[in-house]
Amino acid sequence: MQLVESGGGVVQAGRSLRLSCAASGFTFSSYGMHWVRQAPGKGLEWVAVMWYDGRKESYTDSVKGRFTISRDNSKNMLYLQMNSLRAEDTAVYYCARDQVVYGDYRDYYYGMAVWGQGTTVTVSS
Amino acid sequence: DIQMTQSPSSLSASVGDRVTITCRASHSISNYLHWYQQKPGKAPTLLIYAASSLDSGVPSRFSGSGSGTDFTLTISSLQPEDFATYYCQQSYTAPPFTFGPGTKVGIK
DSSP states (O other): EEEEEEEOOEEEOOOOOEEEEEEEOGGGGGGGGGEEEEOOOOOEEEEEEEOTSSSSSSOOGGGGTTEEEETTTTTEEEEEOSEEEEEEGEEEEEEEOOOSSOOOOOOOOOEEEEEEEOEEEEEEE | OOOOOEOSSEHHHHHHHHEEEEEEESOOOOTTTTEEEEEETSOOOEEEEEETOOTTTTOEEEEEEEEETTTEEESSSOOGGGEEEEEEETTTSSSSBBBBEEEEEEEE
């Protein structure tokens, strides 16, 4: 089981960036997928989730209206489109997989069991 | 939204010590509480889910307990590879999936 992020880099404030996460070694279409970020020297912050079948998505308040999570189950790919980037979006961005299949997040007793190595996004002001 | 706190924010311990980390939720989250370990420069790994269930492959020296608002992660005998930062995370009101601020376990 493996997740590999890409697409990070240095970008000016106000610009856009698209992150990708390539999944392998498991049935991608059966698992909900997340983006979690970590600012330099700080803790983990959950950013967004997309349900396993792509029917629903959810975001942390600070990125609503600016970031869009998406997935292509035919390609085993997860994406994060980040628009109107701010200095406070500077972080390592991890993609992470649900622990169990078909999670609907009601009575969800499970965590995030598979993580990528992360991709670094630096927003310069 | 539910807020998560952890204490202490950091601690120093020796190999062989028993270490306990506390996580507190601002409202009851039953046992929808999970623990992660993160080593410097690495991605987090899931240690414990549903407050007390060990994820596959996690050594038995790790244990979790608690329910409601107060939870603990215990390392019964600290090993050199356990020096890391530990995070709790709730899924009771998910989404959002809220993480605690972390507890850094350092070498005494």
